[in-house]
Amino acid sequence: MKKFRLFTPGPCAVPEEVLVEMARPFRHHRTDWFKGLMKQATEMLQQVLQTRNDVIIITGSGTAAAEAGIVGCNPPGSKMLTIEGGKFGERWGEIAQQFGIPVTRHAVEWGTAATPQIVSDLLKKDPAITCVMVVHSETSTATACDLKAIGEVTHAAGKLLLADCITSAGALPLKPDEWHVDVTITGAQKSLMLPPGLGFLGISERAWQVIENNKNAHAYYLNLNKARKMAKESDTPFTPAHLLVRGLVKALSILLEDGMESVWKRVAAMAAATRAAGEAIGLKVFSKSPSDSVTALCPPAGITVKDLRNELEKRYGIESAGGQDQLKGKIFRLGHMGYVDEMDTVLAIAALEQVLYKMGHKFDLGAGVTAAQKIFAERLA
Ligand SMILES: *Cc1c(COP(=O)(O)O)cnc(C)c1O
Numbered sequence: 001m002k003k004f005r006l007f008t009p010g011p012c013a014v015p016e017e018v019l020v021e022m023a024r025p026f027r028h029h030r031t032d033w034f035k036g037l038m039k040q041a042t043e044m045l046q047q048v049l050q051t052r053n054d055v056i057i058i059t060g061s062g063t064a065a066a067e068a069g070i071v072g073c074n075p076p077g078s079k080m081l082t083i084e085g086g087k088f089g090e091r092w093g094e095i096a097q098q099f100g101i102p103v104t105r106h107a108v109e110w111g112t113a114a115t116p117q118i119v120s121d122l123l124k125k126d127p128a129i130t131c132v133m134v135v136h137s138e139t140s141t142a143t144a145c146d147l148k149a150i151g152e153v154t155h156a157a158g159k160l161l162l163a164d165c166i167t168s169a170g171a172l173p174l175k176p177d178e179w180h181v182d183v184t185i186t187g188a189q190k191s192l193m194l195p196p197g198l199g200f201l202g203i204s205e206r207a208w209q210v211i212e213n214n215k216n217a218h219a220y221y222l223n224l225n226k227a228r229k230m231a232k233e234s235d236t237p238f239t240p241a242h243l244l245v246r247g248l249v250k251a252l253s254i255l256l257e258d259g260m261e262s263v264w265k266r267v268a269a270m271a272a273a274t275r276a277a278g279e280a281i282g283l284k285v286f287s288k289s290p291s292d293s294v295t296a297l298c299p300p301a302g303i304t305v306k307d308l309r310n311e312l313e314k315r316y317g318i319e320s321a322g323g324q325d326q327l328k329g330k331i332f333r334l335g336h337m338g339y340v341d342e343m344d345t346v347l348a349i350a351a352l353e354q355v356l357y358k359m360g361h362k363f364d365l366g367a368g369v370t371a372a373q374k375i376f377a378e379r380l381a
Contacts, residue, residue, distance in 0.1 A: 004317040007348050009139045009167060009294035011189040011196055012338025014247075015254060018193060022247040029242045035234040037245050042231070044252035048192070048260065049169055049184055051176045051202040056227045057248075058199040059241045062166040062187025065199025067095050068222035069162050069183040070133065073207055074101045075214035078130040081106065081122055083114035087140035087324050088164055092133050099218055104129065110326060111296075113138070113145035113289040116153045123157045131160035131182075136168035139190075140324050142296035142333055143287040144172060148179040155180035160207055166190055169200075170255060171267045171293035171337050182207040188244060191267075191293065191337040193251040197241045203228075265379075268292045270336040270345045273375040277349040277368035281356065286331045296323070296331040300361045305332045308355065316351040342376045 006013045027033045038057070045055045058065045070092060074080055080101055082093040085108040096103035106122055108114060114134045123129055132154050137144045147163055154161040162183040168174055169184070170191030176184040184202035188194035203211070203224070211217075211224050226237045255263055271292035275285050278297045286296035299308050305322050309332055312318040323331040334348055349368045357365055 002317050004319065005344070005347070006319050006338070007334045007340070008319050008321045009142075009190065009333055009335035009337060010187075012191070012193065012335055013340055014193055014195055015251065015339045017254070018247045018251045021250040022243045026243060026246070029236070029240055034240075034242055034245070037242070037249055038231075038234040038236070038240075041245050041248045041252065042234070044249065044256060045200055046202070047256055048252055049165075049176060049186070049200070049202045050174060050260065051184065053177065053202045053204050054208070054228060054231065056201045056203065056224060056231055057236070057240070057245065058201065058222065058227065059197065059236070059238065060199050060222070061189070061196050062164075062185065062199050063091065064222060065187060065201050066092060066164060066185045068199075068219060068224050068227075069185055069201055069203075070095050070101070071099055071217055071219045071222065072211040072214055072224040073131050073160055073162060073183060074099075075210060076216050078210075079103070079126070079128045081119070081126075081129045081132045083108060083118060083132075083134050085112060085114060085141060085143060086110055086135065086138040088138055088166070089135045092135075092164065110141045111143055111287045113143050114150060116146065116149040119150050120153045120157075123153070123159065129159060131162060133162040133164070135164040136174070137165070137172060137291040137293050139167045139291075139294055139333075141287055141327065142291050142294045142331075143289050144168065144291035145289065147174070147181065151179035151181055160210065167291065167293045167337060170263065172291065173264050176202055176204075188248065192248070193254065193338050194244060194247050197244045198248065266341070267336050269375055269379055270340070270342060271295055273342070273345055273372035274334060274336065274349065276371040276375060277352075280367040280371040281353060281363040282361070286327075293337050294333050294335045296327075296333045298331055300356070303356070303359050303361060305329050307359065308332060311355040311359065312351060315355060318348060318351050342379075346372055346376070
């Protein structure tokens with residue numbers, strides 16, 4: 001018997017109720033049935049993203065939503081600043097370049113976060129910059145930045161702020177309206193407990209003014225003005241992935257039943273437990289500013305990431321992620337997003353201990369689980 005357990009930081013585990021919801025017979029999308037679903041989904045997304053701004057639902061993965069935001073917010077004469085500390089930060093700089101958008105791509109060391117100081121210094125140095133894009137939770141390095149503090153800097157400087165919140169929305173505290181985030185970007189298959197295929201953007205009025213006046217948006221399918229016009233009628237410009245929208249209503253209702261504050265606390269506890277467990281069994285936490293939605297650990301000397309991940313999968317069906325590019329072979333990652341709870345986290349840590357033990361790593365068997373248990377038990381008390 002093999003029971004698969006998805007601990008990758010996307011796609012993440014989906015509740016059975018959501019899968020069943022999407023398996024039910026469906027109707028055509030140009031109907032009041034679907035408009036009702038879109039209306040519900042949009043209102044729920046506003047609650048999950050904690051915003052009163054318009055939320056646009058895009059058929060496509062998170063990258064599609066990000067591309068729509070980048071292209072829409074950069075009319076001729078604009079200039080973008082991206083802070084890149086991992087794979088995803090780099091992607092946003094690449095998109096800008098591919099579309100011929102003038103862009104300053106500022107690299108920070110992988111495993112460190114974008115800081116308000118860096119953003120402030122770069123904005124002072126180059127007043128031509130009109131918008132800034134940061135990654136709230138850089139999944140490739142399991143690193144989170146202080147988005148609120150960065151929002152204060154961009155707001156004071158009068159610049160638009162775009163934030164990749166793909167692994168922060170539904171996991172980390174996020175308040176785009178209070179934090180002056182103009183474009184909040186996320187996707188379906190991380191904390192929002194859906195299979196891949198939808199992207200979402202929360203867009204401020206300030207950003208809409210730029211997008212609406214953008215005469216040169218090289219976007220047809222990902223044109224936000226078209227999407228907004230249709231969204232006013234709870235409709236979409238093209239055929240939507242309507243079963244995913246149906247699943248979304250179900251998934252978000254599960255999140256909202258807990259309430260976002262409670263979800264954030266649970267995710268933080270799972271991350272704290274995983275970090276504590278790692279340290280208790282001699283594994284270093286990679287990031288200097290760890291995100292709570294995903295943890296990157298360094299394997300012990302003499303054990304390769306490849307063998308460790310293979311063993312976790314072979315023995316207990318645990319799917320983890322490795323490192324990408326410069327972090328390949330250096331880290332492995334366990335997600336705390338989607339349909340995972342405290343006991344799933346204990347299970348993953350127990351499996352990790354068993355596998356490391358078998359592979360010859362010397363540590364106190366059970367020390368990781370004990371460290372995690374303490375954190376969870378204190379939450380119950
Ligand atoms: C997963 C992820 C993306 C990419 O989203 P896709 O849905 O794969 O297009 C972008 N940014 C971050 C931080 C992510 O974790």
